[in-house]
Amino acid sequence: MTEESIRALARKFLKKNDLNSFPVDVKKAAEIVGAMVIFQKLPKISGVLLRGDHKDFPYIIGVNVEKSFYHRRFTIAHEIGHILLNHFKKFKILYDSDDFILNSSQLEREANIFASELLVPKDKLKSVLKLNPSMKGLCNFFQVSEQVMQYRLKEILIINSFVKFSQ
Ligand SMILES: [Zn+2]
Numbered sequence: 698m699t700e701e702s703i704r705a706l707a708r709k710f711l712k713k714n715d716l717n718s719f720p721v722d723v724k725k726a727a728e729i730v731g732a733m734v735i736f737q738k739l740p741k742i743s744g745v746l747l748r749g750d751h752k753d754f755p756y757i758i759g760v761n762v763e764k765s766f767y768h769r770r771f772t773i774a775h776e777i778g779h780i781l782l783n784h785f786k787k788f789k790i791l792y793d794s795d796d797f798i799l800n801s802s803q804l805e806r807e808a809n810i811f812a813s814e815l816l817v818p819k820d821k822l823k824s825v826l827k828l829n830p831s832m833k834g835l836c837n838f839f840q841v842s843e844q845v846m847q848y849r850l851k852e853i854l855i856i857n858s859f860v861k862f863s864q
Pocket residue numbers: 775779791792793797804805808
């Protein structure tokens with residue numbers, strides 16, 4: 698899938714499920730895709746995606762409780778990405794390491810793109826930016842790390858400069 702189609706999928710998911718208040722309720726988003734979220738100690742792992750046997754919850758997302766609050770939110774969004782992008786069909790279990798945000802494999806990259814758009818959708822980011830927030834203010838509003846926010850801002854600025862260039 699192209700980056701833009703993954704971003705569009707995330708935005709469509711938010712819209713379709715009325716997830717339009719911020720910060721995005723990732724636990725509710727997980728429930729919508731049929732994933733039960735469990736917090737536990739997972740040494741050297743950020744999160745794990747497993748098959749569940751509950752009829753309402755065909756998936757289980759295990760989240761490392763020892764990670765920061767923002768990191769845990771991103772992990773849940775990332776695992777939702779693996780589910781909605783059909784990455785999980787090929788695997789019985791998917792592990793995401795401590796530093797999965799930096800992982801450059803195709804599937805991990807796709808799940809990260811999805812997660813970043815789910816937590817910080819383009820239109821909302823653009824409207825919040827008009828209020829001239831600080832970096833900390835932006836991170837607080839969307840409840841994401843500075844690393845994720847910088848990544849989103851870079852993408853938005855590229856789009857903006859492209860628009861300027863083409864006018
Ligand atoms: Zn992953």
